[in-house]
Amino acid sequence: MQAKRCNGPCGEVKDLTLFYRHAGMRDGRGTICAACLRAAAKKDYRENIETKRAAIRKWQNENRETVRQASRSWRLNNPDKQLLAGQNWRKKHPYKNAALASKRANGKLKRTPPWLDELDHQLIQCYYAWSAHLTKTTGIPHEVDHIVPLQGKLVSGLHVPWNLQVLTEDENRLKWNRYEPE
Numbered sequence: 001m002q003a004k005r006c007n008g009p010c011g012e013v014k015d016l017t018l019f020y021r022h023a024g025m026r027d028g029r030g031t032i033c034a035a036c037l038r039a040a041a042k043k044d045y046r047e048n049i050e051t052k053r054a055a056i057r058k059w060q061n062e063n064r065e066t067v068r069q070a071s072r073s074w075r076l077n078n079p080d081k082q083l084l085a086g087q088n089w090r091k092k093h094p095y096k097n098a099a100l101a102s103k104r105a106n107g108k109l110k111r112t113p114p115w116l117d118e119l120d121h122q123l124i125q126c127y128y129a130w131s132a133h134l135t136k137t138t139g140i141p142h143e144v145d146h147i148v149p150l151q152g153k154l155v156s157g158l159h160v161p162w163n164l165q166v167l168t169e170d171e172n173r174l175k176w177n178r179y180e181p182e
Contacts, residue, residue: 004029008036079170104150111150112159123161131166141169149177 002016019029060067075082090097127144134142145167148157157163
């Protein structure tokens with residue numbers, strides 16, 4: 001085992017693998033251990049938090065597509081963490097969550113036309129019952145999706161039977177609030 005003394009605040013003798021690689025050094029490792037460098041970076045971030053956040057926001061605005069793809073990839077590769085993050089957000093922001101749920105429910109009511117007859121309302125209930133049945137029998141969460149979203153950017157659909165379909169939860173999350181005409 002090769003060891004080296006850290007020239008950082010800790011000053012400890014540590015295993016060489018605890019130092020970042022540095023091609024310009026004789027032993028191929030830097031002079032300050034990774035832990036000291038991380039601590040210095042955290043301190044620098046805390047002391048210059050507004051400047052750092054502004055730089056991050058600027059980069060994100062300039063690289064929106066890269067950020068969007070990275071975010072989507074993370075969500076697809078970490079569904080459990082995504083679910084947990086959503087649950088934590090709802091617990092942390094109960095009033096915002098209630099407001100969003102109310103907005104969605106009111107939007108659905110406003111988009112349910114008064115000219116629907118009893119049979120149409122029963123068909124809508126059938127979609128939700130079928131979704132629950134599929135979830136129960138397959139063990140895969142299913143949801144009722146609006147083919148044309150209720151609050152789309154291009155168009156807004158209605159809450160009517162011919163605008164509904166049953167999708168898996170994953171498929172519905174991928175579709176999100178988009179409508180792509182054929």
